[in-house]
Amino acid sequence: MSRRDLTLHLGLVAVLFLLHFILPAYHHGVLARIMVMAVYAIGYNIAFGYTGLLSLGHAMFFGAGLYGMGLAGLHYGVPAFPAFLIGTACGAALAFVVGLLALRTEGVSFMIVTLMFSQVAYLALLYFGAFTHGDDGFVVPDASRTLMGLSLSDEGTRYLVAWVLFSGALLGSLWLIRQPFGRVLIALRENEERARLLGYDTKRRKLAALVISGAVSAASGAAYAALFGYVGATFAGVQYSIFALLWVLLGGAGTVLGPFVGTLFMFYLIDLATGLTDAYMLIAGVALVGLTLFAPQGIVGELRRRFWKDLP
Template sequence: MTRQTARILALHGGLLAVLFAAQFVLPAYHHGNLARIMVLASYAIGYNILFGYTGLLSLGHALFFAAGMYAMGLGIQYGGLSPAPAFLAGVVAGALISGALALLALRTTGVAFMIVTLMFAQAGYLTILYFGEYTRGDEGFVIQTAQRMLWGINLSDPVNRYFAAFGLFAISLSLSLWMVRAPFGRVLVAIRENEDRVQMLGYDTYVHKLGAMVVSGTISAAAGAAYGLLFGYAGASFASVQYSIFPLLWVLLGGAGTVLGPFIGTLFMFYLIDLSSGVTTAYMLIAGVVLVALTLFAPQGLAGEVRRRVWRGLP
């Protein structure tokens, strides 16, 4: 193991150790917040694989998040599934939908790719509203505590919920770190930088982008399924444009193309909105000013600036 690899593993392992230990010391309010942040950060990690590492700007990732959430929720509500197979159904739904969308969207590039992903995400949102008899539309539906028992473990219990969220985040972070350091991930970065040159070297860029989109959509769907399962609710708002924009903001704030960036961005924006809303009803104005300032003075995001100024080897 090289010194560089040891430093990288120590940094990311250290973050996981801190999050694991935080369970025992955080007050109840921040304990619940951090569980929610870890699930949403997993969603951002999935988005970062497509946008940050592959360079494909999607405006439709809420489709995958909601696919995981509703496949899980409807499986429990109407299919009588227990949490484990319901969660698996959510993950599979995300993989299938992201694969199908990739086959269509990757025929386009640039702005056209953004529009196609947005269009399909809106179609998914409208589908949820159309079948409101089952999905309950904007109102959504609650997943009862009795339906959230996994092998005798009550996932609505704050401690169990925290460790489940931590497990999802740890797997997502580790998978992201492994993938971007593997040959497949390095090809994705090369595609982001210069796709024509990658093709000239003999790589099939279409297959790599297809793989990136499926991995990205699957992780996002797993986050959606986990969110609905751990917090007991599924609603159409999670399929709206807002939830396609959120991961983009989290990744940009934390640092696109960095493994830790999605978590940093999600944590920062969550508490920025949370704290500013306690000061004024115009909290989005405060959030907007801070976001503009960060864009001006830290254009590569928080982790991206650390990589630029301090540690160029930060993955």
């Protein structure tokens, strides 16, 4: 890992920390939400951007973390941090099981299989509505939203916890990609057959990448439940898998900063368009089409192509 790479990413972490003290209340809350959802995008980027696993089912991992944390607090009164760990472990375990089956396929088949698994998970949440509360969702109890005596519903605490989670995911992603394991993942994305000929166990590496991706995505879901206090089946729907794909593509698949930039761009694009017209999705759609046409590698991907060739 070069000093320049580390300085750039630590610089972003420092800027986000300073914004905690100067942002107005509305943007303070929006940025906290963006950081949590950017962690979800970072998890997706590990599977898709770096390993080449195009999944349409990542919402099930986010939902596993969300429900793992929320249900542990609602039904069993588990405190915030242990409930967060339970949610993250649920996502990792689900990713392992799904990976064992889905990685028997490749390409479009893998995409379809993950979509089907995601739909099964979503329908299961609805079917067991007596336990999960289905589409109605539920509010996480206050007792499970307290960390070291601090209420996670407090705006300042919420922002700082989201910042800690995002910083860990961002720097952890940077470290992972600069390790030999991360280099192998990139090799799998570029030419899996060649990587196999070099002696790498490609299926085992892809399974490991999917489990890591699922765990990071689940950590985002668990944090969302803890910080914003609501759990609902909508978050496990296919649209949230598409959101993750969209954020990564907009920011730049296969870049460490891309998931955050894409999430930030999409959140504020829709927010600004909503203030102009009821047809805000039309404005968002036109802007996204334009970005796709003129920056096909995403915002950070284009910066890497034009100005910083070795940007991770």
